[in-house]
Amino acid sequence: MNRFDDRLSLLIRSTPSRPVSGSLFVESNRFEKGVVVNIGEIARRAGVSRSTVSYALSGKRPVSDDTRRKVQQVIDELGYRPNASARALANGRTSTIGLVFPPAGNHYTGMQLDFIGSVVEAAAAHDYDVLLSPSGVDSDRSFQRLLGERRVDGAILMEIRLEDDRVEHLAALDFPSVAIGRTAHPEGGWWVGLDHTTLAAACVHHLADLGHRRVAFVNRPEQLLRAGYESAHRGLDGFTKAAAERGLTVRTYCCGDDAASGQACLEQILHDDPATTALVTLNEAALGGLYRGLAQAGRHVPRDFSVTGVVAGRWAETVTPQLTAADVPAEEMGRRAVDLLVERLDHPDVPPRNHLLVPPISLRASTGPATAS
Template identity: 65%
Template sequence: MNIGEIARRAGVSRSTVSYALSGKRSISPETRARIQAVIDELDYQPSATARALSSGHTHTLGLVFPPASSHYTDMQLDFIGSLVEAAAGFGYDVLMAASIGDGDKGLRRLVAERRVDGAVLMEIRLDDARVDYLSEAGFPFVTIGRTGRPEHTRWVDMDYTALVGSCVRHLAHLGHRRIAFVNRSERLFRAGYESAHRSLTGFENACEQQGVVGAAYLCGDDAASGEDAIGRILAADPATTALVTVNEAALGGLYRGLAAHGREVPLDFSVTGIALSRWATAVTPQLTAADVSAAEMGRAAVELLLELLATPDAPPRHVLLAPPVSLRASTGPAPESGN
């Protein structure tokens, strides 16, 4: 079914049907109603390409989210799903552009071909070439996470520095004096992933303020790496009685590693960190954690981008989330042997 057939059945010209669909020119209410009746009868859906050509808008947002490794982790998929759901609530589709082994060609295609109205960038680095490129191109975008120069962009982020600090203070108040920090992988840390660096800053600052001994460890984003990290922690300092982590993908391995070394959570060893709430409650015992809300972050990112599309000259707006630490069963008083 096409515009010509709708025009024939409605007894109007093709251009009149086009104006009724695009809204570029006013037509009489009677003519519009006659055209709409034919459209309803035929269940006509104009193509996305045609709508974009006539209106200048694709009603599609780009999601630029290179995976941390050769695949997406379950946690990354949670974020992707939350953003797609939020966009759908505003009548937008989402087109993913993953830069896997091809630099930023996927991103550059989005801009050059104008396949999307704007973009959301995830997995942000402190020095992120994607942000620089889109800024220079004048292409609308927001980020989930923020660079080392965040004041001139729109972003939503977790306050990793403050949240990791809250976790350390919680453990220190329970009497723990030797605390480990399990970060993201060495590759991501060297690449400048902002969450890894800001988390480490929060850990080091809080350990100094609380007068506790802290040691930081890099850890791959998988369970096996979590088990290995526990081995390294206890080999380096057997008196360690607690850890803070921002590595959700390694969480199950951390628990298994502690059990393999005869540490019972929380009687012998306390675990806390930053995690999506559904992952914090999926382990046993449930994780005391600052709960990340993928749905809230996805919704905030979409709203910021749509605000930018509607008012391009408005000053940049930021959303920094700092949820409280939810006390669950994975933390307890430091064992006497750890004091």
């Protein structure tokens, strides 16, 4: 049985399930009147050659108005759309970008969701599709597929580590990619970053200005810190230095990405130093648990205890009282990453560009002056 028979049998098999005639689905290019609709069929019906159809569509060479109209009419009639694989094979571009993020083993946070959403929308605006690749490290199979099999024109990397083999690898290959986050040596790279150092420091200064002297830092899980996640490290750095500068007494904690861990972490904090009056956190997912811990310990926020940190704005507003925090502009970051990548794809020779964002602290309701103890 050759390939065409196979195609026919497909047609025949599908027919009984629902009559195809009558309802004209312009999107189908397989079931139209029992004919395979490809560029050759369009050419035949329009009475021109395949190349003419191609040029009529792409506009890369002039085509007379008459034939363009005729071709367009046939295309509309049959609902023809050029096959993406064939096009990709011929011109070497897939019109797809890869979005690389770590697998969900460690739960997704709300921030990641915001990134994904904004990347998809921004990509759609540029006529790119987005292929998701759950790859934490360079050697993941999914990552290999993306690059080795040329499934995407470029990639956006999330959850960057200070030493990130994925970033280095792509840079060495000169493969078009943009990182959401900075490695330890971001010079000459393409990325969109958040200045976690400055933001964490700003939180410390905010609390110090309010008179807090004993402050805890709630970081992402230890496993991520050990893996070298940049936000965890830079945030910790900024916190530590600013706290030293202001002469604060501090303790730092790692905390799992879920509510239960947050609650446990808060209990630990108050156990280690009951005189603690404030905390700074990077851990969005633990926030609910931290609040719960405070409530159970009888500490009222913000009267007895102040909470702040670096969190996506949308989630900071979910808790009660709303969190005073440096709002992670996830939507903007995703959009900018796509814009950079598209620019890089369109102009392969432009020098690397990047954006380092430093959003201000949004004053909401979770911090207040330290009460004399």
